[in-house]
Amino acid sequence: MGKLIWRCSVSILLFFWMTMALFPRKSLAIDSIKAGESINGNTQILVSAQQKFVLGIFNPKDSKFRYLGIWYKNIPQTVVWVANRDKPLVNYSAKLTLKGQGLVLQNESDGILWSSTSSTFLKDPIAQLLDNGNLVIRESGSENYVWQSFDYPSDTLLPGMKVGWDLITGMNWKLTSWKSSNDPSSGDFTYGMDPGGLPQLETRRGNVTTYRGGPWFGRRFSGTTLFRDTAIHSPRFNYSAEGAFFSYKSAEDLTVRYALSAEGKFEQFYWMDDVNDWHLLYELPGDACDYYGLCGNFGICTSSTIPRCDCMHGYQPKSPDDWNKRRWVGGCVIRDNQTCKNGEGFKRISNVKLPDSSGDLVNVNMSIHDCEAACLSNCSCLAYGIMELSTGGYGCITWFKKLVDIRILPDNGQDIYLRLAASELDSDNRKLVVVLCLSVASLISFLIFVACFIFWRRRTIKVETGNEVQSQENEAEMPLYDFTMLVNATNDFSLSNKIGEGGFGPVYKGMLPCGQEIAVKRQAEGSSQGQTELRNEVLLISKLQHRNLVKLLDNKKRSLLKWKKRLDIIIGIARGLLYLHRDSRLIIIHRDLKVSNILLDNDMNPKISDFGMARIGYMSPEYVIDGYFSMKSDIFSFGVILLEIVSGRKNRGFFHPDHQLNLLGHAWKLWDEGNGLELMDETLKDQFQKCEAIRCIQVGLLCVQENPDERPAMWSVLSMLESENMVLSQPKQPGFYTERMVSNMHKLAVGNSCTSNEVTLTLLDGLQERVGSVVNLMVI
Structure with a gap:
């Protein structure tokens, strides 16, 4: 029995030591090493005094290479500095040693992969990781650094780091992007300061400038709001004959960083403890301009x-x-x-x-x-x-x-x-004189008008006249219908056609010769409300059906919208939605984006209307399933509108003889088969460039992805539409792709050519509210 217990104890002990050998062992938390000391890349790390940063060997996700780097201690691995980014370790044996000339990183064969550069030889050097993430080398007993990692940034700018030039030493502080999110080697983009002329921060791809923040203009940078004092950070800029550099401080209780992405975006993040993730505050470039x-x-x-x-x-x-x-x-x-x-x-x-x-x-x-x-x-x-x-x-x-x-x-x-030239300035002066003359004439006309109005008001008791009513009707641009047509449509106002009665009188159901069902309101002789109230209601409805509320998908008039104009409308809608999502004082989610809520002015420039109404336009999958709304819901609706405009067909009521997919499904089917151009409106033949059409369809499909996270942000959508060189990702199957079951009778009904507009009208009368669905007889 004793032997059995002894054998069990030995087995458990051996298992414990074997298990411990599988995992790297970390030393006690030290923040520095002295001359001749080393840290083993497999088992040891340096940790700053207040447990904020770590120096050690890391292995990027899906990479076989290993690197010496610095990252946050209590945040999921976010690497802020890499030493040997262009000369990685290929095995697990490495050591970092401090010598009189500085730090040296060696592999198992003592080959040097990286070393700190310093012309000063130290007798008693110390290498220390500070709580701001800076790795420094100094003489023992001195606070002067002979070398620091802050002078050699990777892709991240921490508080206290610099971007700029020291014209005395020739030091150029700049960020260099990673090759990709999993590859720390030097990427294509750099972010630094152009020393020529006024200092200006810029992003470059090789020797080509891709973004410029505007020059320093005495008190701030021209062209950006990023580098301004906020509750999150305080930017600092030093400009003198000795050089120019930008740096910043952050609030003590916040973790803030700037980073240059592999795609060339200069981004500002801060850490959110409540969601345990980085929050993107700002990025440059922000829009196409x-x-x-x-x-x-x-x-x-x-x-x-x-x-x-x-x-x-x-x-x-x-x-x-x-x-x-x-x-x-x-x-x-x-x-x-x-x-x-x-x-x-x-x-x-x-x-x-x-x-x-x-x-x-x-x-x-x-x-x-x-x-x-x-x-x-x-x-x-x-x-x-x-x-x-x-x-x-x-x-x-x-x-x-x-x-x-x-x-x-x-x-x-x-x-x-x-x-x-003087000719250009003279033209401006002439325009100014014309504007001043017109302004004076307008002011005089206005004063005369006010005087006439006051005189007329004193002599007139009745506010409304027949002429006023006529002018209002003309202003509303209402089509007029023959009374005989309405008599025939309602079967001579038959009681069997009566569907209700309101304050003005009964409402009858009717049928126009084209087969369109209508509702006709007829004023009763004993009506409690007069002709003025009835006219006001008609005018209100007609104003809601203003001539500029053009039906983009009207079969009769869609040929009038040429490809260039449709493209302008698409970009205009995207710009308006971007303003709501990002540029307005309040972040606005529209919730009801659809073709009927796009107002076109006389020059066919689009304006978005009807914010947040109860009636929903093109609902995204997450709203239908979970009742969840976000900016990505608006982007889904925008994608539907885009596909409707380029195809000239509505998503609702779309039918195809070969399948029962809606317009989104039909567009995806054609795209997946490599026949995306077949989606284009037949009336646009030979008007568009294939690359433009394909880009629009691809953007539309990206916007209607089922997963909201896979839909692009609105600024990205606008950049996709306006930039010919921007590489677009491939769309996946959109939301609402499943086929429908429809009857042949329903298919036959699609060919109806009679057009109408449906509006939801709310009239307030005292403390009562009446809401009704009204079909307007006025065809656009």
Whole structure:
């Protein structure tokens, strides 16, 4: 019995030691090592004093390589710095040793994979991981660092790190993206500061600038709201003859970081303890106008207009044909080049992100008038701007080469003074005189009108006259119907056709010759409400059916909407929805986005209406199943609208002889079979470019994905529609793909050509509310 117990004890002990050997053993939490000491990459790490950061060997997901890096201690692995990013470990044996020259990372064969660079030899060095995530090397007893990881960033900018230049030492602090989310090696994008001209932060892909944040303009950066004091972080900018750099501080109780993604997005995150995840606060580029040089030289971008690119005042497209095709990169050229000592002057353009200042002239000791005079005296000067210095006073910046990467900002933009020929300025002066004359004439006319109205009001008791009613009817643009037609439609107002009765009188069911069912309200002789009230109700309904509420899918009129106009409408709707989701003071989810809620003005520019009404348009799968609404619900509705516009067919009531899929299912079936262009409206034949049509269909299918997380954000949708070079992901099967069971009788009913508009009308009468569904007889 004793032997059995002894054998069991030995077996348990052996099992314990074998189990422990399978897992890496970590040392006690130390934050530093001394000269000659090493940490084993398999078993040991450094942990900062307050347990905020860790230094050790990590293995990215789905990667066979291993790297020396720094990451957060109490946050799921988020790597903020990588030492040997371009020379990874291929096995599990590695050690980090501190020597007099610095830190050295070696593999099992003592080959050097990485080392810190320092020209200073230390007698008693210490390598320490600080609580801000900075790995430093210093002499024992000294607080001066001879080397620090903050001088060699990877893809992350932590509080206290710098982006910029030290012109004395030649140090260039910049971020370099990862190759991919699982590959820390140096990627395609860098984020740093351009030292030419005024300092400006920019993202580059190789030597090509993809995003520019605007130059430093004395007190802040032009063109972005990201680097401003908030409750989350406090940006700092240092600009002197010794160099220029940007850094920031964060609130003590918040974890904030900036990162450059593998796709070239400069992003700001902060950690949310309640959801245990990073929250994206901001990203750049944020919209199409943020992409560098979108409108070319002397072009100016406005995100709220269609098209978004225009030439600066006094300039015209270099290639009108390319401009009409939305190929703006060629830019603009000046109309009148008589700008050298020929009476030329300057025109102010307000609220802009200043042009790229790389290589242009900056003078911080020049007044406003001297700046204008200096530019005017040099025929090569294209424009000038005034900067308000943080130390007080003003400085001057002048542009000589070109004006590129300019956009209109909604607020906090700067002014630029553009050099123009006298003919352009005279034209402006003439326009100003015309505007002033018209304004004075309008004011006089208004005063005369007010006087006449007061005189008429004193002499008139009745507020409404027959002429007023007639003018209101004309304003409403109501089609008129012959009384005989209504008599025939209601079977001479037969009692069998009577479906109800209200304050005005009975309501009858009728049938027009085209087969359209209608409701006819007839005023009774003893009605408690008179003709005025009835007319007001009709006018209200007709105003809801305004002529600009165009039915985009009307079989009779859809051929009038050419492809270019449809594309403009699609982009306009996307821009309006982006404003609701991101740019408005309050984040708005529309909830009722459908074709009938898209208002077109006289120039066929779309306006979104009817926010948050009770009647739902194109419902997303998550709302139907779970009753859950989000911005992605609006994006699903937008995708349906997009597919309806390009196909010229409605999603509801869509039938196909070969299957019982709705429009979404039909679009997916054609796409999956490689026949996506067959979805296009037959009336658009030879009007569109295949690549544009395919892109629109692909974007539409991406928007109607069943999983909300797989639908793109609205800013991404807009970029997809406007950028020819943006790579789109492949859509999956959309929501509501299942086939329906319909009768042949229902199929035959689809061919009805009579059109109508349905509105939900709410009239308030005292404290009572009447809600009714009214079918308007007025055909658009």
